[in-house]
Amino acid sequence: MPKMGESIMEATILSWLKKEGDHIEADESVLEVATDKVDTEVPTTYAGVLSEILAKEGDVVPVGEPIAIISTNGENSASSNGAVTKEATPEKATEPVAAEQETAPVASTTQPTALASTEKPPAGRFYSPLVLNIARQENISMVELESMPGTGKDQRVTKKDILAYLKNRGTAATTEPAATQQTPKPGSAIATAAPTKPSTPAISVSANTGDEIIEMDRMRKMIAERMVESKHTSPHVTSFVEADVTGIVKWRDKVKNEFQARENEKLTFTPIFLEAVVQAIKDYPMINISVDGDKIIKRKSINVGMAVALPTGNLIVPVIHNTDQYNLVGLVKKVNDLAARARDNKLLPDELAGGTFTISNVGSFGNVMGTPIIMQPQVGILALGAIVKKPAVIETPEGDLIGIRHKMFLSHSYDHRVVDGALGGMLVRRVADYLEQFDINRTI
Numbered sequence: 001m002p003k004m005g006e007s008i009m010e011a012t013i014l015s016w017l018k019k020e021g022d023h024i025e026a027d028e029s030v031l032e033v034a035t036d037k038v039d040t041e042v043p044t045t046y047a048g049v050l051s052e053i054l055a056k057e058g059d060v061v062p063v064g065e066p067i068a069i070i071s072t073n074g075e076n077s078a079s080s081n082g083a084v085t086k087e088a089t090p091e092k093a094t095e096p097v098a099a100e101q102e103t104a105p106v107a108s109t110t111q112p113t114a115l116a117s118t119e120k121p122p123a124g125r126f127y128s129p130l131v132l133n134i135a136r137q138e139n140i141s142m143v144e145l146e147s148m149p150g151t152g153k154d155q156r157v158t159k160k161d162i163l164a165y166l167k168n169r170g171t172a173a174t175t176e177p178a179a180t181q182q183t184p185k186p187g188s189a190i191a192t193a194a195p196t197k198p199s200t201p202a203i204s205v206s207a208n209t210g211d212e213i214i215e216m217d218r219m220r221k222m223i224a225e226r227m228v229e230s231k232h233t234s235p236h237v238t239s240f241v242e243a244d245v246t247g248i249v250k251w252r253d254k255v256k257n258e259f260q261a262r263e264n265e266k267l268t269f270t271p272i273f274l275e276a277v278v279q280a281i282k283d284y285p286m287i288n289i290s291v292d293g294d295k296i297i298k299r300k301s302i303n304v305g306m307a308v309a310l311p312t313g314n315l316i317v318p319v320i321h322n323t324d325q326y327n328l329v330g331l332v333k334k335v336n337d338l339a340a341r342a343r344d345n346k347l348l349p350d351e352l353a354g355g356t357f358t359i360s361n362v363g364s365f366g367n368v369m370g371t372p373i374i375m376q377p378q379v380g381i382l383a384l385g386a387i388v389k390k391p392a393v394i395e396t397p398e399g400d401l402i403g404i405r406h407k408m409f410l411s412h413s414y415d416h417r418v419v420d421g422a423l424g425g426m427l428v429r430r431v432a433d434y435l436e437q438f439d440i441n442r443t444i
Contacts, residue, residue: 001061002042004035004349011035012060013067022050030068034218035349048072060158127157134162219314230376234415238371239425241410243432245387247440248272249406255444263329267444270306270361271331273384276434277359278302278324284427288356290377291418305355305375306335308342309364316342317375319355328444359384362411369409379419382428385409 001011011033018030029041030050048070055067127135127145135145140162148165150157207213216224248269256267281288281302290297302324305317318338320326326334341347357378362370363386370383385408392405412428 001033001055001063001065001067003063004033004040008035008063008349010060010062013055013057014039015057016053017041018050020050020053024048024050024070039219039345040348044070046070046072130159131157131162134159134166138166140166217312217314219312219316223315226376227373230373233376234374234379235417236371236374236413237416237419237421237424238411238413239421239428240369240412241425241428241432242407243410243435244392244405244407245435245438246406248435248438249387251438251440251442259332259444263332265332265336267332268335269384269387270359271328271335272438273359273361273431273435274304274306274320274323274331274335275328276431276438277304277357277382279434280427280430281357282324283430284423286423287380287414287419287427289379289418290356291379291415292377296418299356301354301356303354303356305358306338307358307360307372308339310343310345316347316352317355317358318342318347318351319353321354357381363387363408369411371411372413374413374415379415379417380424380427381413382431383411383413385411 004011012035014032014034016031018024024030024044024047026045026047027043030044032039032041034040050068051071052069053067054069055061055065061067131145134140145157148157148161149155150161152158152161252267252269252272259265259267285298288299288302290299301322303319303321304323305319307315307317309315318341320331320334320338323331338347338351355375355378358372358375358381360370360372360381361384362372363384366386368388369385372381372383374381387406387408389404390407391402392407394401394403394405410428410432412424412431414424414427
């Protein structure tokens with residue numbers, strides 16, 4: 001299993017594109033895998049014959065573990081290499097080591113709670129470090145863990161099993177005596193853990209005659225979980241500003257054809273908006289932060305994510321790392337590249353991680369404004385409304401006039417735990433100022 005990003009420690013095999021005995025070329029895709037960030041195809045670095053498949057569809061495999069054997073000399077080496085490979089892959093490979101993003105049900109920047117107990121599971125049943133960490137964080141006793149049904153190989157308890165158990169059990173319940181519970185220490189990871197989500201009663205929904213029941217796909221389930229988690233984590237506040245972007249509209253109309261002929265790239269409004277957002281973040285760096293318990297992490301890099309609607313109706317947010325280091329031409333090419341590969345499901349896992357602020361162009365759907373939900377662990381997200389022609393008062397040396405202007409609403413949602421109305425409002429106002437002061441004589 002190849003390493004597909006700094007924070008990716010495991011991947012789920014979705015499907016094998018080749019069968020045992022098939023000849024494969026170098027760089028040819030052999031299987032499709034899914035991480036917690038993206039689905040992607042995995043190419044082989046060698047040409048040869050796919051002698052043996054070691055991991056089945058649906059298996060969760062840690063990075064670095066063998067998943068297949070390729071014979072590069074035309075001979076079937078499965079018998080010799082396979083034995084060594086399987087001996088070197090203990091049973092615990094079916095339960096991966098936890099990735100940083102998957103150490104708790106709620107997405108946050110807090111580190112996983114250290115194992116405070118020396119209690120070991122009884123012999124005969126394997127528990128991954130991830131499962132044991134979650135069990136101790138949620139005060140699940142070993143007796144409970146032993147009685148928990150598992151859907152993994154040999155009935156092992158997986159992350160999915162323990163999270164489903166917690167959902168039914170309720171986070172407030174515990175069967176461990178108080179004396180065995182871990183006491184938080186000042187400065188420890190458990191002291192800065194994310195607050196427990198309030199329990200909400202399950203709502204019973206019945207289907208009526210003629211209704212269609214549609215199963216959520218994996219990405220939609222992930223989006224649903226993260227949106228609910230974000231609302232539970234951050235108290236959302238939204239500030240609105242209307243910006244006059246007449247100068248930008250006229251400038252783009254003037255240069256877009258020449259730019260496309262020269263660069264073979266479409267000049268959209270998004271890179272221009274991104275440039276203004278980055279300038280505003282530099283003016284107000286305390287919007288480029290994350291919250292870790294009662295600590296604030298001030299980010300050095302400005303990594304802006306941009307929401308992209310997929311053909312399936314789902315949403316994905318690729319990230320432009322070090323956005324402030326691109327000029328406008330570079331931003332145009334980066335935006336177009338990420339958007340195209342997002343729609344073709346060809347993004348790399350690292351291109352979906354590390355964002356420090358996000359923009360969402362709701363105007364592309366004809367919406368004039370929105371109240372977007374924050375991408376955790378960020379503290380701000382800016383919705384860009386549709387550009388609409390409006391009658392407006394224009395101030396001139398000769399007096400006020402009524403004219404037709406191109407205007408748009410900017411909607412800034414921010415985390416009120418650490419961003420007050422003054423900072424949240426000034427940030428979006430500054431973005432509007434940069435857009436309104438755009439140099440219409442600029443060359444690109």
